Amino acid sequence: MMYYSRLRLLGVAGICLIGVLLCLPNFLRSPAPSLPWRQIHLGLDLRGGSYLLLQLDLKSLEHDRLQSLQDQARQTLLDRSLGYRDFARDDASASLSFMPRSDAERDAALKAMQSLPPVVPNEFTTSEKDGRIVLTLQHDAMLARAREAVAQSIEIVRRRIDATGAIDPSIAREGDDRIVVELPGVSDPERIKSLLGTTARLTFRLLAPNPSVASPGSTMLEDESVHTQVAVQDHVDVDGTDLTNAGAVIDQQSGGWAVTFQLNSAGATAFGNVTRANVGKRFAIVLDNKVIEAPNIISPITAGNGQITGGFDARSASDLALLLRAGALPAPLSVMEQRTIGPSLGAASIHAGVISLLTGLLLVIVFMVLFYGRFGLYADVALFANLILMVAILSLFQATLTLPGMAGMLLTLGMAVDANILINERIREEVKRGRAPLQALQAGFDRATSTIIDSNATAFLAHVMLFVFGTGPVRNFALTITIGIVTTLFTTLLLSRLLVVRWYALARPKELPV
Amino acid sequence: MLSRPLFRFVRDDRRINFMRGRHMGLIVSAVLSIASVILFFQPGLKLGLDFRGGIIVEAQTPGPADFGKLRAALDHAGIHPDAVQAFGSPRDVRISINAPEGADREAQTQKLVDGVKSAISAAEPGTQVLRADAVGASVSSELFRDGLLALGFSLAMILIYIWVRFEREFAISAVVTLILDLTKTIGFLAITRFEFDLVMVAALLTILGYSTNDKVVVYDRIRENLRKYRTMPLRELLDLSINETLNRTLGTSMTVFLAALPLALFGGSTLTGFATVMLFGIVVGTSSSIFIAAPLLLLMGEKRLRKETEAG
Numbered sequence: 001m002m003y004y005s006r007l008r009l010l011g012v013a014g015i016c017l018i019g020v021l022l023c024l025p026n027f028l029r030s031p032a033p034s035l036p037w038r039q040i041h042l043g044l045d046l047r048g049g050s051y052l053l054l055q056l057d058l059k060s061l062e063h064d065r066l067q068s069l070q071d072q073a074r075q076t077l078l079d080r081s082l083g084y085r086d087f088a089r090d091d092a093s094a095s096l097s098f099m100p101r102s103d104a105e106r107d108a109a110l111k112a113m114q115s116l117p118p119v120v121p122n123e124f125t126t127s128e129k130d131g132r133i134v135l136t137l138q139h140d141a142m143l144a145r146a147r148e149a150v151a152q153s154i155e156i157v158r159r160r161i162d163a164t165g166a167i168d169p170s171i172a173r174e175g176d177d178r179i180v181v182e183l184p185g186v187s188d189p190e191r192i193k194s195l196l197g198t199t200a201r202l203t204f205r206l207l208a209p210n211p212s213v214a215s216p217g218s219t220m221l222e223d224e225s226v227h228t229q230v231a232v233q234d235h236v237d238v239d240g241t242d243l244t245n246a247g248a249v250i251d252q253q254s255g256g257w258a259v260t261f262q263l264n265s266a267g268a269t270a271f272g273n274v275t276r277a278n279v280g281k282r283f284a285i286v287l288d289n290k291v292i293e294a295p296n297i298i299s300p301i302t303a304g305n306g307q308i309t310g311g312f313d314a315r316s317a318s319d320l321a322l323l324l325r326a327g328a329l330p331a332p333l334s335v336m337e338q339r340t341i342g343p344s345l346g347a348a349s350i351h352a353g354v355i356s357l358l359t360g361l362l363l364v365i366v367f368m369v370l371f372y373g374r375f376g377l378y379a380d381v382a383l384f385a386n387l388i389l390m391v392a393i394l395s396l397f398q399a400t401l402t403l404p405g406m407a408g409m410l411l412t413l414g415m416a417v418d419a420n421i422l423i424n425e426r427i428r429e430e431v432k433r434g435r436a437p438l439q440a441l442q443a444g445f446d447r448a449t450s451t452i453i454d455s456n457a458t459a460f461l462a463h464v465m466l467f468v469f470g471t472g473p474v475r476n477f478a479l480t481i482t483i484g485i486v487t488t489l490f491t492t493l494l495l496s497r498l499l500v501v502r503w504y505a506l507a508r509p510k511e512l513p514v
Numbered sequence: 515m516l517s518r519p520l521f522r523f524v525r526d527d528r529r530i531n532f533m534r535g536r537h538m539g540l541i542v543s544a545v546l547s548i549a550s551v552i553l554f555f556q557p558g559l560k561l562g563l564d565f566r567g568g569i570i571v572e573a574q575t576p577g578p579a580d581f582g583k584l585r586a587a588l589d590h591a592g593i594h595p596d597a598v599q600a601f602g603s604p605r606d607v608r609i610s611i612n613a614p615e616g617a618d619r620e621a622q623t624q625k626l627v628d629g630v631k632s633a634i635s636a637a638e639p640g641t642q643v644l645r646a647d648a649v650g651a652s653v654s655s656e657l658f659r660d661g662l663l664a665l666g667f668s669l670a671m672i673l674i675y676i677w678v679r680f681e682r683e684f685a686i687s688a689v690v691t692l693i694l695d696l697t698k699t700i701g702f703l704a705i706t707r708f709e710f711d712l713v714m715v716a717a718l719l720t721i722l723g724y725s726t727n728d729k730v731v732v733y734d735r736i737r738e739n740l741r742k743y744r745t746m747p748l749r750e751l752l753d754l755s756i757n758e759t760l761n762r763t764l765g766t767s768m769t770v771f772l773a774a775l776p777l778a779l780f781g782g783s784t785l786t787g788f789a790t791v792m793l794f795g796i797v798v799g800t801s802s803s804i805f806i807a808a809p810l811l812l813l814m815g816e817k818r819l820r821k822e823t824e825a826g
């Protein structure tokens with residue numbers, strides 16, 4: 001088909017024009033904020049910044065739930081005056097078990113356990129084994145819970161990072177239990193790492209009757225204010241989830257830094273009840289299993305506000321207040337991978353990358369003209385259009401461009417040149433076989449098309465696989481190539497063909513320049 | 515000037531008898547690949563941070579780096595790096611530490627990187643950290659597994675596609691050739707001691723993609739000629755097909771080579787390794803299209819391919 005309809009002509013020209021327009025936001029400032037100004041994001045390797053891979057500790061999530069379930073179970077048995085002994089918790093099998101006081105109470109105890117409210121549907125099963133009542137957490141329910149916890153953690157991580165003033169952070173889930181945090185421009189992520197590494201679970205609990213030895217229902221915890229171990233009851237009276245606000249202040253009495261907090265009405269009521277019933281006893285403020293301080297309750301506190309003084313300095317007090325405001329993580333996060341690229345290195349890589357890409361492009365352009373004359377020049381135009389369209393599509397998706405991505409672009413250009421070479425060689429063969437110019441062009445394009453499609457389809461499939469299964473740089477590389485293959489097919493099969501056809505229609509040559 | 519190409523690699527009517535050298539080609543290729551596999555085990559690849567785990571901190575000191583002072587500062591902080599070395603300018607220092615062993619190693623790794631940073635900036639105030647990477651051991655093994663998985667799936671996809679579009683013999687010869695290419699590239703990596711990391715996996719994949727492309731084009735011509743010359747012996751037909759596509763094969767290799775050359779020469783530390791390996795891959799991929807992929811086809815399909823086309 002050596003005739004291009006006007007519509008087709010306009011279509012090809014239109015796509016190229018749209019490509020140019022879509023590229024513009026990468027080079028110009030947005031004239032009005034209302035315009036959709038989509039552009040390519042530079043990867044951290046090009047603009048500098050920090051990358052953190054965080055993993056949520058799902059084991060501890062299970063452990064916490066087991067502990068709170070045990071707490072609830074005990075309370076329910078107590079409320080219904082059912083006796084029990086030997087209440088055991090087994091983290092390995094994610095189960096709780098106890099022995100009812102007597103056989104007569106077994107059914108009632110079992111019923112009481114079945115009445116416990118699950119956090120997610122079908123969270124645990126109750127059964128009897130060797131006379132003991134067993135509660136087992138279900139794997140599927142825990143998975144659902146884990147997914148929820150990751151989503152919740154992402155939200156909290158976002159709040160914490162936003163509070164530090166980091167610009168344009170990206171926070172995303174990866175796999176089942178991981179979170180990727182990218183912080184452009186942050187070259188020292190230590191503070192953010194320590195903020196994210198803190199669970200910030202604040203609880204208020206009474207000390208055990210005898211604070212120097214652990215007894216059932218209590219755990220020895222480190223008291224950071226005096227560096228000794230104290231026994232703190234496992235039962236949580238008031239929890240950090242009831243906090244509505246927190247702030248860093250200077251303590252009026254000591255002159256040191258302190259953190260004030262405000263509880264919601266439910267928290268205030270609970271706080272009031274506990275402090276009223278336990279005047280004279282010690283009330284521990286526990287953050288992530290460490291006792292910050294354990295003051296004596298002098299008088300009931302009913303207003304729902306209080307102050308934590310635990311040897312803070314300005315930084316640690318404001319960080320704690322920030323963490324309390326942002327909320328506690330459902331489980332501890334740990335950093336698995338950290339990559340920091342200084343801004344100067346990023347600038348150097350982008351410089352080197354761009355210079356060498358352009359040099360490569362220039363070499364290819366010159367080579368094509370030398371090797372194929374006029375048709376080589378058309379191939380170069382197509383090549384340039386290809387580059388523009390690739391940038392346009394990447395901008396449209398607001399994709400991230402990294403160094404391997406740039407290398408992918410380079411390979412795409414190589415493959416695009418290949419398509420043009422295939423066409424030109426074909427045309428040349430047809431001319432050698434004695435065909436007239438028009439027939440040679442026609443046959444050349446038609447025959448090369450199936451080869452081009454075959455070779456590009458193979459590459460397309462291989463790179464889609466890479467995109468699906470690859471990670472990090474490999475993915476970015478595969479993405480640019482996959483996009484590049486599409487633009488290559490367009491520029492070689494439509495655009496360079498159009499150029500050749502237009503030239504032929506205008507010049508009507510007796511001989512082809514091949 | 516635009517009216518005619520200024521040069522060609524080979525004259526269009528040149529017929530080189532490639533098949534005569536097929537045994538030689540296959541033997542040389544097999545020997546090189548076996549040697550590469552041996553090199554893969556001994557001395558092995560120099561694994562990069564991605565796959566080995568550990569810490570790398572690259573920093574630029576305000577003046578020429580005083581390595582003794584830096585080592586002493588690290589030692590004082592209780593950090594024992596595996597290497598403190600210069601790279602690039604005399605102000606650039608690279609400190610690398612292998613992943614710690616034992617329980618809690620992930621947390622240890624992360625703690626170490628902060629320790630290194632504060633130790634060097636205390637020793638040399640004004641030091642700029644260019645890059646600080648810490649990869650935990652469990653992450654690195656996952657990255658390695660994922661990288662290989664992606665490679666494997668890509669190869670499988672290529673096999674399936676060629677099988678569907680061509681014939682079984684084509685698919686198998688292509689994948690065998692690709693494996694031969696890949697092993698040689700791995701041998702090249704083992705010799706040159708470039709660090710094998712995720713970027714290198716991308717380089718291997720580029721070579722794979724490029725080499726596949728090359729083979730598909732030659733195979734495409736063979737398929738066409740099988741239909742066109744029904745009585746021509748396969749050996750002659752393969753030679754004809756290779757010769758017909760020779761200018762294209764060399765032309766494409768040349769352009770990709772030219773495009774990658776500047777990256778290898780001045781692409782910066784990350785891209786130099788990538789591009790150098792790619793240049794090697796282009797040479798290997800191009801020669802294997804000519805000397806390996808087609809002879810394998812002759813070896814496997816002498817009877818079958820000819821018979822089938824005659825019947826069909």
